[in-house]
Amino acid sequence: MIRREIIERVRERADIVEVISSYIPLKPAGKNYRALCPFHKEKTPSFMVSPEKGLFHCFGCGAGGNVFTFLMRYEGISFYEAVKSLAERYGIPIEEVEGVREKFEPYFEINRVANEIFRMKLLHPREGKIARDYLLRRGVLPKTWELYGLGYAPDQWDFLSRFFEQKGKDLLLVEELGLIIRGTKTYYDRFRNRIIFPIEDTRSRILGFGGRILGEGEPKYLNSPDSSIFKKGECLYGLKQARDHIIEKREAVIVEGYFDVISLAQSGLRNVVAPLGTALTEPQLRMLKPLVQRVLLLFDGDQAGRKAAMRAVELLVQEGMEGDIVILPENEDPDTFIKSHSVEDLLRLRKGGLEFYCEQVINNYEIKKPEGKFKAAQAFLEFLNKVEDPLKKKIYGEYISSLLGIEPDLLLVRLRTSVNRNLERRRGFLSAEEVLVALAMQYEEVLKWLEEEDILKEFSSEILRDILKEALEAKKRGGDPSVEIPVMLQERAVGGGIFSFLLSEELEDPQKIFRDCVKRIRLRALRKRRERLLEEIVEAERRGDEEKLKILLLEQQAFLKQERALLESLK
Numbered sequence: 312m313i314r315r316e317i318i319e320r321v322r323e324r325a326d327i328v329e330v331i332s333s334y335i336p337l338k339p340a341g342k343n344y345r346a347l348c349p350f351h352k353e354k355t356p357s358f359m360v361s362p363e364k365g366l367f368h369c370f371g372c373g374a375g376g377n378v379f380t381f382l383m384r385y386e387g388i389s390f391y392e393a394v395k396s397l398a399e400r401y402g403i404p405i406e407e408v409e410g411v412r413e414k415f416e417p418y419f420e421i422n423r424v425a426n427e428i429f430r431m432k433l434l435h436p437r438e439g440k441i442a443r444d445y446l447l448r449r450g451v452l453p454k455t456w457e458l459y460g461l462g463y464a465p466d467q468w469d470f471l472s473r474f475f476e477q478k479g480k481d482l483l484l485v486e487e488l489g490l491i492i493r494g495t496k497t498y499y500d501r502f503r504n505r506i507i508f509p510i511e512d513t514r515s516r517i518l519g520f521g522g523r524i525l526g527e528g529e530p531k532y533l534n535s536p537d538s539s540i541f542k543k544g545e546c547l548y549g550l551k552q553a554r555d556h557i558i559e560k561r562e563a564v565i566v567e568g569y570f571d572v573i574s575l576a577q578s579g580l581r582n583v584v585a586p587l588g589t590a591l592t593e594p595q596l597r598m599l600k601p602l603v604q605r606v607l608l609l610f611d612g613d614q615a616g617r618k619a620a621m622r623a624v625e626l627l628v629q630e631g632m633e634g635d636i637v638i639l640p641e642n643e644d645p646d647t648f649i650k651s652h653s654v655e656d657l658l659r660l661r662k663g664g665l666e667f668y669c670e671q672v673i674n675n676y677e678i679k680k681p682e683g684k685f686k687a688a689q690a691f692l693e694f695l696n697k698v699e700d701p702l703k704k705k706i707y708g709e710y711i712s713s714l715l716g717i718e719p720d721l722l723l724v725r726l727r728t729s730v731n732r733n734l735e736r737r738r739g740f741l742s743a744e745e746v747l748v749a750l751a752m753q754y755e756e757v758l759k760w761l762e763e764e765d766i767l768k769e770f771s772s773e774i775l776r777d778i779l780k781e782a783l784e785a786k787k788r789g790g791d792p793s794v795e796i797p798v799m800l801q802e803r804a805v806g807g808g809i810f811s812f813l814l815s816e817e818l819e820d821p822q823k824i825f826r827d828c829v830k831r832i833r834l835r836a837l838r839k840r841r842e843r844l845l846e847e848i849v850e851a852e853r854r855g856d857e858e859k860l861k862i863l864l865l866e867q868q869a870f871l872k873q874e875r876a877l878l879e880s881l882k
Contacts (some may be wrong), residue, residue, distance in 0.1 A: 313391065313394055313395075313405060315789045315790060315791055317394075317398065317403065317405060318394055318791060318794055319791060319794075320403055321394055321397050321398050321401065321403055322365070322377070322378065322379070322791075322793075322794060324397075324401040324403060325378045325397045325400070325401060326362070327360060327361075327362060327365050327366070327367065327377065327378045327381070328344055328360055328362045330378050330381065330382070330397070330400075331344075331346075331360055331367060331378075331381055332344075334349065334385055335347070335349050335358075337360060338356075340359070342361075342362075342363060343359050343360060343361050343362075343814070344359070344360040344362070345358065345359055345360075346358045346360070348369040348371055348372060348374065349385060350369060350372055350374045350384065350385075350604075351369070351371060351372040351374075351604075353371050357369055357370040357371035358370075358371075358374075359814055361814050364753075364813060364814065365377055365378065366797075366810055366813055366814060367381055367810075368810035368811055368813075368814050370811060373808070373810075373811075375797075375800075375801075375809070375810025375811070375814075376797040376798070376800070376801050376810065377793075377794065377797045378397065379393045379394060379397070379794060379797070379798065380393075380797045380798055380801045382396060382397065383601045383798070383801065384601050384801065386558070387554065387557065387558035387601055387602035388513075388601075389513070390798050392513075415539060415540055417481070417484055418484060418487075418488060418538070418539060418540045419516045419517065419540065421475070421480065421484055421485055421488055421490070422488060422490075422509075422516075422517035422518070422519070422520075422540075423516075423517055424475075424478075425471060425490055425517075425520070426460060426462060426507075426509045426517050426520075428462075428471065428474060429462025429463060429464055429502075429507040429509075429520075430460060430461070430462040431462075432462060432463045432464070432465055433456065433461060433462045433463035433507075438463075438465055439463050441525060442463035442506055442525060445506065445525055446461070446506065449570065449646075450574065450577075450650060451570075451573055451574070451577065452577065455573055455576070455577050458552060458576070459508065459509075459549070459552060459572075459573060459576075460509045460511070461506060461507065461508060461509075462506075462507035462509070463505070463506060463507060464500065464502035464503055464504065464505045464507050464522060465503070465504065466503055466504035466525075467500070467503065468499045468500060468503065469491075469497070469498065469499050469500055470500065471485075471490055471491060471500045471502075472485070472490075472491040472497075472498040472499065472500055475490075475491070476498075482498060485498075486498065487538055487539065488519070488535065488538050488540075488541075489501055489519070489535040489536040489538060490502070490520075490535070501533070501535075502520065502522040502533065504524060504525050504526070504528075505522030505523055505524050505525065505533065506522065506523045506525065507520055507521070507522050508520065508521040508522070508523070508548065508569045510534075510535070510541070510546055510548055510587065511550075511551045512546075512550075512551065513550060513551050513554055515551060516540075518535075518540050518541040518546055519534065519535030519538070519540075519541035519543075519546070520534070520535050521533070521534050521535075521548065521569055521587065521588070522534075523569065523570070532568070532569075532588055534587055534588055542594075543586075543587045543588070543589055544586075544589060544592040544594055544595065545592070545594040545595065545598075546587055546595070547584040547585065547586065547587075547595050547598060547599070548569055548572055548584060548585045548586075548587055549572040549573075549576070549583060549584045549585060550584050550598065552576065552581070553576070553581060553582050553583055553584050554602065556581040556582040557582040557584075557599070557602045557603060558602050559582075560582050561602075561603055561604040561605070562582060562603055562604065562605050562606065562607060563582055563583075563584060563599045563602065563603050563606045563607070564580060564582055564583040564584070564606070564607045564608075564609065565583075565584060565585065565586070565591065565606055565607070565608045565609065565623075566583060566584075566585045566609045566645045567585060567586070567609070567610070567611075567644070567645075568585055568588075568644070568646070569585065570646045571583075571585060571609070571644060571645035571646050572584065572585045573646075574645065574646040574649050574650070575645055575649055575654075575657075578649045578653075578654055579654055580649075580654050580657075584599075590619060590622060590623075591608075591622075591623050591626060592626075593626065593629075593630060596626060596627070596630045596632060597630065597802045597803070600630065600632060600801070600802055601801060601802070603632075604633065605632075605633045605634055605635065606627065606632060606633075606634040606635075607634065607635045607636075607637065607658075607661060608620065608623050608634060608635070608636050608637070608664075609637045609639065609645050609657075610623075610636065610637070610638055610639065611638075611639055611641075611643070611644055612638050612639045612640050612641040612642075612643065613641060616638065616639075617638065617671060620636050620638060620667065620671075621667075621668055621671055623636075623664075624636065624664040624665070624667065624668040625668075625694060625697055627664055628664075628665075628694065628697050628698055629697040629699075630803065631699055631700060631803065631805060633664070634664040635661040635662060635663055635664055636661070636662055636663075636664050636667040637657065637658075637660045637661050637662070638660070638662075638667075639660070645657075665707065665710070668694065669691075669710075669711060669714055672687055672690050672691060672694075673687060673714060675687075675690075676690070678715060684715055684716075684717075687715060688715060688717070688722065691711045691715070691722070692722065692725055695707060695708055695711070695722070699772070699774060699805055700805075705723065708722045708723050741808050741809065741812050742772070743827075743828035743829075743831040743832045743835075744770050744771065744772050744775045744776075744828075744832065745775065745808055745809050745812070746812070746824065746828050747761070747766075747775075747779070747825065747828050747829075747832075748775055748778060748779060748796065748800070748809055749809045749812050749813050750818070750821055750824060750825055750828075751779060751782060751792055751796060752792060752793055752796045752797065752809075752813070753793065753813065753818065753821070754818075754821050755786070755792055755793070757821065757825060758779070758782060758783050758786055758792060760822075760825055761779060761783070762783065764829050766829050766832055766833070767779055767780060769832050769833060769835075769836040770832070771835070774803050774805055775805070778796060778799045778800065778803065778805075781795075781799060782795060782796050782799070797810075834874065834878070837870060837873055837874055838874065840870065841867065841870045841871075841874070844863060844866055844867055844870065845867075847863055848860065848863045848864065848867065851863055
C-alpha cells in the first residue's frame with residue numbers, strides 16, 4: 312500500500328491535461344479541453360478534460376474519472392501501477408506503508424521457491440518424465456510449459472515439507488499457504504503426483520497453485536486453499552500472460568479450466584483467462600473491466616454449461632459490461648474443440664450475451680400460453696432489475712417486449728422506470744444518491760455528514776451504497792475519497808452521469824445540496840413504505856379486521872404528515 316501523502320503529492324503534481332495530452336491530442340474549449348474519445352469510436356469530439364476540477368468525462372460513452380483512472384483505463388493497469396507510473400514520471404519516490412509490504416514478502420518468497428522446485432522436477436530427466444509425457448500427449452508443447460511456468464509435484468508424501476524444513480523455513484507459513492498439511496505426527500505435501508499450474512498476479516508474484524492429478528484419483532483438480540495472499544474468487548488464471556493481448560484487443564476470453572487456457576493460447580488465442588474451479592465472480596470481472604470493451608465467455612454445451620452461461624450474463628449486466636457467449640457442441644470443451652478446429656471456427660460460434668439469455672428464457676417457458684408468457688416476463692423483470700443504467704434498461708426492455716409481443720411500457724412501468732426519467736438523466740440530471748457520491752468525491756466532509764444522517768440504509772442503489780461504505784472505511788484507514796471513489800466508479804461502470812454532473816455544474820453550497828438530497832431520499836423511502844401500508848390496509852379491509860385497520864390508518868396519517876413536512880422543506 313502506498314502512503315496517502317505520496318498519492319496526494321502525485322495527484323497534485325500530475326497535471327491531468329499534460330498527462331492525457333501525452334496520449335491523445337487535446338484542443339482548448341473555453342476553460343476545458345476537448346478531444347475524440349480514446350475509449351470508443353466517434354467522429355465528433357465528446358471527450359472533455361477539466362484542469363480546474365482534475366477530471367475527464369466522455370459525454371458519448373460515459374467514461375470518466377481522474378488522472379489515475381485515465382491511466383488505469385487507457386493502459387489497462389491497476390490503481391497501484393497507475394500511481395507508481397505517475398510517481399516515476401514526476402520524480403516522486405514511492406514509499407510503501409511500513410510493514411505492509413514486508414508482512415507478505417515471506418509468503419511470496421515461499422511460493423517462489425516452491426514453484427522453482429516444481430519446475431525443476433518437471434524438467435528432471437528421470438523424475439519428470441511421467442509429467443512431460445502426459446503434457447506432450449495432451450498436445451502441450453515445451454514452449455508453453457515455459458510461458459505458463461508449469462511444474463510437477465512428484466508422487467511423494469513429504470518431499471516439499473522436508474525441503475523447507477531442511478532450509479530452516481517457518482513451516483507454519485508454508486502450512487498457511489496450503490503447500491503442506493499438518494498430520495497427526497508430521498507434515499505431508501498437499502500436491503502429490505500432479506501437474507502444477509502457478510497462479511500469478513500481473514506483477515509476477517505467485518499467489519497460489521493448481522494441480523491436475525496424473526492417472527486415477529480424486530480430486531482430479533486441486534487448488535491452494537485461500538490464504539493471506541490468495542483468494543480463489545479474486546484471481547484469474549493466465550491473466551499475467553494474457554494482459555497485454557487483452558489490452559490490444561480490448562477483449563478477454565473467459566474459459567473454465569487450466570488446460571482450456573493453455574490450449575487456446577497455444578493455438579493463437581492469447582487473450583484468454585479462467586476462474587479457478589469456481590463460477591465467475593464479481594471481483595474477477597472487475598479485474599478485467601478496465602482492460603476491455605467486451606468479454607467472450609466459453610461454456611460446455613450441456614445443461615449445466617447453459618445455466619452457467621445465463622448466470623454469467625446476469626453478472627455481466629450487473630457489472631455494466633458487454634459480452635458474448637459461445638456454447639460448444641455437446642461433449643466438447645475448449646481444450647478438445649481447438650484440437651480439431653481452428654480459432655476462427657470457435658469464434659464463429661459467438662452470440663450476443665443478451666440474445667443468448669433471451670433465447671434461453673423463452674425456451675424455458677411456453678410463451679404461446681398466457682401463463683408461460685407471464686412467467687417469462689417475470690424472469691425478464693428480474694434480469695432487467697440488475698441493469699443499473701436507465702437508458703440501457705429502457706433499450707433492453709423494448710427488445711425483450713418485442714420478443715414477448717407485449718407493450719414496452721408494461722415492463723417499464725413494473726420497473727418504475729419512465730421515458731421522461733431516462734431522457735432527463737441523459738441530459739445530465741442525477742438521482743439524489745448519485746449527487747451524494749459526486750459531493751463525496753469533491754468534499755471530504757460529506758462522508759462525515761453521511762454517517763451523522765445514517766442515510767445509506769435508505770439508498771435504493773446497492774452499488775452506490777457499497778461505494779460510499781467502502782469510501783468511509785477507506786477514509787478511516789487514511790485513504791483519500793477524491794482518489795478512491797473515481798476508481799470504484801470505474802470498476803463498477805456506474806460513474807458516467809456523475810462525472811458529467813461534476814464537469815457541468817458549479818457546486819456553490821454543498822451543504823444545502825447535501826441536505827436536499829437526504830430529504831429526497833427519505834421522501835422516496837417514505838413513499839415506498841406508504842405504498843406497502845396501503846396494501847396492508849386493503850388486505851385488512853378484505854378480511855374485515857377492524858382493529859388492525861384502525862392501527863394501519865393511524866400509521867398512514869403519520870406517514871402523510873411526515874411526507875408533507877419533507878415536501879414543505881424542499882420548497
